[in-house]
Amino acid sequence: MATWTRTWPFHLMVWPALLFLIVFNYVPMAGIVMAFMDYKPWLGFTGSPWIGLDHFRALFERDDSIQVIWNTLVISVLKIVFNLIVPFTFAILLNEVRKRLLSRTIQTLVYLPHFLSWVILGGILVNFLSTDGGFANRVLGFFGLGPVFFLGDGNWFRVTVVVSEVWKEFGYGTIVFIAALANINPSLYEAAEVDGASRWKQTLHITIPSLLPMAIVVGTLSLGNILNAGFDQIFNLYNSLVYDKGDIIDTFVYRTAIIDGDFGFATAVGLFKSVISMLLIIVAYRLAYKLANYRVF
Template sequence: MTVTKRQSSRKSKLPLHLMLLPAVILTLIFAYLPMAGIVIAFQNYKPWLGIRHSEWVGFDNFNYLFDYPDSRQVILNTLVIAGMKIVVGMIVPITFALLLNEVRKSAFKRTVQTLVYLPHFLSWVILGGILIDMLSPTGIVNHVLVQLFGIKPVFFLGNGNWFRFTVITSDVWKEFGFATIVYLASLAGINPALYEAAELDGASRWKQTLHVTIPGILPIIIVVGTLALGNILNGGFDQIFNLYNPLVYHKGDIVDTFVYRFGLEQGQLSFATAVGLFKSAVSMVVIVISYFLAYRFANYRIF
């Protein structure tokens, strides 16, 4: 009887496994098979010699990485930009979700939510072109600053400090609408009886927010925050690549763009692979730690 049940269960799950099979095959082909190329990081790789005949140099590429003058600045840029994106990218959607949750007109609430959600679907290729035009010294933003406030034109994409500010702000503007959905869903799960009890005790809306709303969504905030640590070395290649230029390399160059320039533009494939492998190794350690923290403080686990 037990064997029959097992066979029946396997047959019922077979269509689900078949649906999953194409995704598994694509993952193996495009994510796991290319990992064999990691060996390039330990070679003086020459494309015309191939992996089998290129000179083996061990950890020389990694030593060069830490000795290279710009590598430390690139890592620092990545940590600063990615860290600020994580911090501001959590504060803004949480605040917006709390404010939107207080809106009682559902039609207005849905309209606003849809409008702030739309930028998420625009690629950085499109937004990059728009921002370059708008933020140029002769663009509309500087035109408004000069005409209305008498401020000298600001070179947003040509000054390192302003570039970081622009990158972080534009990324938060693009993604906070999508992140807000997570917190709104969490807010919807709070028991309304808690608000009724707090109101009977004389708590104002602000007190209800402090003592009911925020504690109610605190677990999801911890989960999102800890899991976001896994992206601490992902500064956003597509955004940076479409916005940066040689004038802001010292403040805007991140690990991914650094690898792109050295690997594809300058042909230093072994060094670029070593940098990418170093980033992946550090990211893996951070992801493991973040999942442990998510389980420790929010009881979140994948399996």
């Protein structure tokens, strides 16, 4: 009983978060049944007819299904890889900046784009990358390089999407690694210095190995998003010229399900994505444990 009187405030503090989780993450799961229904909002869950796996069949029967899934995978894998490498490297570099004020300023500046919405950034990028006097192409022109149709050429579109995403998000990712860096025991560096290790050797043998577990955590967690290639971004940037390289599952679901109102289909695709993500997370989790002897949970 003594512990209860001491700990009850903590329990109280947990409840709002728990409630939130239940209301917004668990209760909506009941909606999964829509994936197997020809769901009509006005008929509700009880009135809509069951159609079995028709929605899943429809997802794979479209002539462009494979292409769309492939686009999603390519774009999201590239994003995951670069969103890991860039913040990782950047955190180490920033750690070497000895002027505290400078490193803090840089950290804040690179963190800022994270707060911009893709609606705004999309508009800016369209002008920035325009072949018709956009800044990027003017700079290229200065070096004698031909105008690049960044948003109208499929391959360049992928590059644009990945680079702009990394630019926007790497500051956010850096924070995690900087926190991990702060946790490295300083005595390791002191010992290395006594042994005569250069800064490069210190980075190679102390900093990087100490950061790896965190990199594995981040990588594992992001695997769950492998079928999310970033709806807001693609939707605000894509156009019919890059459908073959840039149409992803989410934009395609938006067009069929939201615009045309087929919610059952949208749910089916969402369920499909969740199942794949869960499998990937389980696999990655096991791998992380096996290879790096690291447990996330």
